[in-house]
Amino acid sequence: MLDRDYDPKDIEQKWYAIWLEKNYFHAQEHDDSRPPYTIVIPPPNVTGVLHMGHALNNTLQDIMIRYKRMDGFNALWMPGTDHAGIATQNVVEKALAEKGISRHDLGRDAFIDEVWKWREKHGGLIISQLKRLGASCDWDRIRFTMDDGLSNAVRKVFVALYQDGLIYRSDYIVNWCPRCHSALSDLEVEHEEEDGYLWHIRYPLADGSGEVVVATTRPETMLGDTAVAVNPTDERYKAMIGKDLILPVMNRRIPIIADALVDKEFGTGAVKVTPAHDLNDYEMSLRHGLEVIVIIDESGNMNANAGPYNGLDRFECRKRLETDLQDQGFLVDKTHYRVPVGKCYRCKTTIEPYLSKQWFVKTRSLADEAVKAVQEGRTRIIPRNWEKVYYEWMNNIRDWCISRQIWWGHRIPAWYCDECEEVIVSETEPAGCSKCKSRTLRQETDVLDTWFSSGLWPFSTMGWPEHTETLKRFYPTDVLITGFDILFFWVARMMMLGLRFMNDVPFRDVYLHALVRDEQGQKMSKSKGNIVDPIVEMDKYGADAFRFALTAFAAMGRDVRISDKRIQGYRFFINKIWNAGKFVLANIQGFDPRSMALDTAKLGLAEKWILFELNKAVREARKALDEYRYNDVADILYQFTWHTFCDWYIELSKSMLNTDGAQYTRWVLHYVMKSILELLHPIIPFVTEEVWQCLPGRESESIVIASYPKERPEFVFTEDAELMSYIIEVISGVRSIRGETGISPSVMLDVVIRVPESKLQSLIGAHSVHIKDLARVAQVKFINHDGERPKKCALAVTKGLEVYVPLEGVVDIDKETERLTKQMGKVKKELEEKNKKLNNPNFVEKAKREVVEEQLKIKEGLEFELQSLQKAYSLLLG
RNA sequence: AGGCACGUAGCUCAGGGGGAGAGCACCACCUUGACGCGGUGGGGGUCCAGGGUUCAAAUCCCUGCGUGCCUACCA
Numbered sequence A: 001m002l003d004r005d006y007d008p009k010d011i012e013q014k015w016y017a018i019w020l021e022k023n024y025f026h027a028q029e030h031d032d033s034r035p036p037y038t039i040v041i042p043p044p045n046v047t048g049v050l051h052m053g054h055a056l057n058n059t060l061q062d063i064m065i066r067y068k069r070m071d072g073f074n075a076l077w078m079p080g081t082d083h084a085g086i087a088t089q090n091v092v093e094k095a096l097a098e099k100g101i102s103r104h105d106l107g108r109d110a111f112i113d114e115v116w117k118w119r120e121k122h123g124g125l126i127i128s129q130l131k132r133l134g135a136s137c138d139w140d141r142i143r144f145t146m147d148d149g150l151s152n153a154v155r156k157v158f159v160a161l162y163q164d165g166l167i168y169r170s171d172y173i174v175n176w177c178p179r180c181h182s183a184l185s186d187l188e189v190e191h192e193e194e195d196g197y198l199w200h201i202r203y204p205l206a207d208g209s210g211e212v213v214v215a216t217t218r219p220e221t222m223l224g225d226t227a228v229a230v231n232p233t234d235e236r237y238k239a240m241i242g243k244d245l246i247l248p249v250m251n252r253r254i255p256i257i258a259d260a261l262v263d264k265e266f267g268t269g270a271v272k273v274t275p276a277h278d279l280n281d282y283e284m285s286l287r288h289g290l291e292v293i294v295i296i297d298e299s300g301n302m303n304a305n306a307g308p309y310n311g312l313d314r315f316e317c318r319k320r321l322e323t324d325l326q327d328q329g330f331l332v333d334k335t336h337y338r339v340p341v342g343k344c345y346r347c348k349t350t351i352e353p354y355l356s357k358q359w360f361v362k363t364r365s366l367a368d369e370a371v372k373a374v375q376e377g378r379t380r381i382i383p384r385n386w387e388k389v390y391y392e393w394m395n396n397i398r399d400w401c402i403s404r405q406i407w408w409g410h411r412i413p414a415w416y417c418d419e420c421e422e423v424i425v426s427e428t429e430p431a432g433c434s435k436c437k438s439r440t441l442r443q444e445t446d447v448l449d450t451w452f453s454s455g456l457w458p459f460s461t462m463g464w465p466e467h468t469e470t471l472k473r474f475y476p477t478d479v480l481i482t483g484f485d486i487l488f489f490w491v492a493r494m495m496m497l498g499l500r501f502m503n504d505v506p507f508r509d510v511y512l513h514a515l516v517r518d519e520q521g522q523k524m525s526k527s528k529g530n531i532v533d534p535i536v537e538m539d540k541y542g543a544d545a546f547r548f549a550l551t552a553f554a555a556m557g558r559d560v561r562i563s564d565k566r567i568q569g570y571r572f573f574i575n576k577i578w579n580a581g582k583f584v585l586a587n588i589q590g591f592d593p594r595s596m597a598l599d600t601a602k603l604g605l606a607e608k609w610i611l612f613e614l615n616k617a618v619r620e621a622r623k624a625l626d627e628y629r630y631n632d633v634a635d636i637l638y639q640f641t642w643h644t645f646c647d648w649y650i651e652l653s654k655s656m657l658n659t660d661g662a663q664y665t666r667w668v669l670h671y672v673m674k675s676i677l678e679l680l681h682p683i684i685p686f687v688t689e690e691v692w693q694c695l696p697g698r699e700s701e702s703i704v705i706a707s708y709p710k711e712r713p714e715f716v717f718t719e720d721a722e723l724m725s726y727i728i729e730v731i732s733g734v735r736s737i738r739g740e741t742g743i744s745p746s747v748m749l750d751v752v753i754r755v756p757e758s759k760l761q762s763l764i765g766a767h768s769v770h771i772k773d774l775a776r777v778a779q780v781k782f783i784n785h786d787g788e789r790p791k792k793c794a795l796a797v798t799k800g801l802e803v804y805v806p807l808e809g810v811v812d813i814d815k816e817t818e819r820l821t822k823q824m825g826k827v828k829k830e831l832e833e834k835n836k837k838l839n840n841p842n843f844v845e846k847a848k849r850e851v852v853e854e855q856l857k858i859k860e861g862l863e864f865e866l867q868s869l870q871k872a873y874s875l876l877l878g
Numbered sequence B: 001a002g003g004c005a006c007g008u009a010g011c012u013c014a015g016g017g018g019g020a021g022a023g024c025a026c027c028a029c030c031u032u033g034a035c036g037c038g039g040u041g042g043g044g045g046u047c048c049a050g051g052g053u054u055c056a057a058a059u060c061c062c063u064g065c066g067u068g069c070c071u072a073c074c075a
Helices: A008-022 A052-070 A085-098 A108-122 A125-133 A148-163 A219-224 A279-288 A304-309 A314-327 A364-375 A385-395 A450-454 A469-474 A484-502 A534-541 A543-553 A564-587 A605-626 A630-656 A662-680 A685-694 A718-741 A758-766 A768-774 A813-839 A841-846 A849-877
Strands: A036-040 A074-078 A167-177 A182-184 A189-204 A211-216 A227-230 A244-247 A252-258 A270-273 A331-344 A352-361 A380-382 A414-417 A423-425 A441-443 A477-483 A507-513 A749-754 A777-783 A793-798 A801-806
Touching (some): A052 A507, A148 A167, A148 A450, A182 A352, A189 A244, A211 A219, A211 A270, A219 A314, A364 A385, A364 A484, A543 A630, A662 A685, A718 A749
Parallel strands (some): A036 A074
Antiparallel strands (some): A227 A270, A244 A252, A414 A423, A414 A441
């Protein structure tokens, strides 16, 4: 029996433990009887703490997995975590720093040991939080990107790409974080605009014949200038091309070169060229054979090449240099300017473009395949508008810098020979140099970008490169559900690597959901202090209410604004389900649905109607689920459960339970309640299980493995549903009169219904018990079309019926006159609009016939309503 | 600089070429035996502005304003 109130906490814990114990989430490799359905989790960082984004993402995945599991699929949800190179290293470094230890004190191996220890202790947090949410992952298969198996896959892929010539090592200007001491990929740089300056600096010609003024936002880089570039067509500078300038302060001779990249319109039209610290300049230096002078070191300090500024921080150097330039008369101007600045996505330090040797993946050919796969529809991106974004990025893709100068991660499987400088790339440590046989080899110290290993996730987690049963059965996955913010980071890379190594797309569908923001639509961040903590919400309202809220918010392609108030609103919904369950259970005591053969002919009208409505809800909910319209699923089921089942059917059933047909009412109460629980289970797994377990006639031991409701052709009671809608309208009409004229609910009323045809009259008459019951009516009388309308009555008009409520002795008739006047005004206005439309020959001629007919019908309805209201009005006064 | 969304009831948002919707909030009434975390009834909107297409536009197109996000090597 169910308790008085629903208390989520214990029930959630209880059921999750049972589900695990019963192994319901486990997918079978060796099951040919059911089709597979696969999702791989976007692996959260091991350092992660569950945030709203995770909560949304995993709720949506859990909905799909639970739905498909119930619907007869061999459902696999592959879980795991990501080692998250820089993020994790930062966290562990910070923890060590509190003890006054730096990673350099420990050395590489000891530090990595520390990270593993950290993971051992704290890495399980996010997993336990996912369990709290109710995630039905196959936990036996949990993977970590640094596991032996996955690390092996990483090395295999690296070597294969290297042998294909798709991985190369090269000098390049990379995004360098002077704080993390590592290169970053283009995607790991966040671009912001800051208030800065544009400096104009005078560079005199070496022959004393004049000068060139250059404009720059980073004056300190001039110390490494090796040229000044102008546009070849620029008349102002044409004569100077090829001449030398004297670089101020450094007193070095640098040439004036011509390059089409220079924009004549910007600044002075002359650009200083610093090949070691700017990507464009570096590329220019390659075109023109310029010298490359590095002046900033990897910590962001000036080095010996910066002459007098050696050892200064880059920003300090800027200040000193400005003073010096001014003193020496080289500074022409300094104006305010909005400067685009790149920041490290982890620590927000300003990025330094930095010349260094890095490893790259040649992406062009891989990207082409990834584009083709989507164009051919082998993978669908949902919502569709992201396809364009995907193509755009893939078509403009640049090579992917995959080396990181940190310690935590997959160490690049390359060795350098000290003797002959040969580079050996191999899955296992080579015994000696393949060229000179030397034994003195040094392994590359760099590790791989985290996304390199997560790019393999859909197949590495299934045991690749082994040809496992899991891979055979579950790859490619059915859908990837993830936030659009990692479309490039992750989805794009999985596409490229999946196609290259599995010869097939990694997923059939990619569903990209929006970001979760706060109530004002702001991105949540610690600094803003607007973080909403999922755990706190679940403590307050329970996991189910929280999940339902997220689902209801997840409209396709729109940001999710979380609101505590609405989570609370759905908490009330959970309670409503609980109470509906209580009602049903109390009224079907001792009833066993299996002991009764259902004869649909014997069902009552209300029973047929609710089964008809249930069919509709099932159909619509399934369709919405199949199309990833989560908010629609939530809405459809909310509406059906609360406003159709609870508000109407349960109320209707109350009187039926005392009649001869009570067995049928019990059967229907049980059946619909059970269906509702099953329909809702993917969204709100806990309450639904708790209530479901109390119902008799379960055909499985848990709702987790019960079958998802299907539409039933024998429940298509179209005519009965139509008749029921008349009755519902009558009840609503009477209630409305009551409410608006202020008739107390305790006063029993009589009603007179004027019906256009006698057949309908007898049909409604046969079920007038519902009207009596729900509208609190003592007597229902009928009059036909010719009959005289009763006097001094309130009137409700609906669906061609006139519902009269005699008012004499019940209420002041002024209120009803007022109400009728208002109602007539409304109807008149609508009718005018309808007439205008229907009197327009263009409309009648050009609009579709169904539309015209429909409009005509509405018009007739309105006319009827108006007439009835007018008559009632006069009868009221007379 | 380009691109993509979005501007609908007080709030949060659905909808999307033919009678303006939901939840919350608001007002009135209700100790009806599942539920006051409830029930019934009700008020409330030039669907951002302007133009165009159409018989018909909140919905499609263009322009503007506003907001948010993404991408980018303009020093």
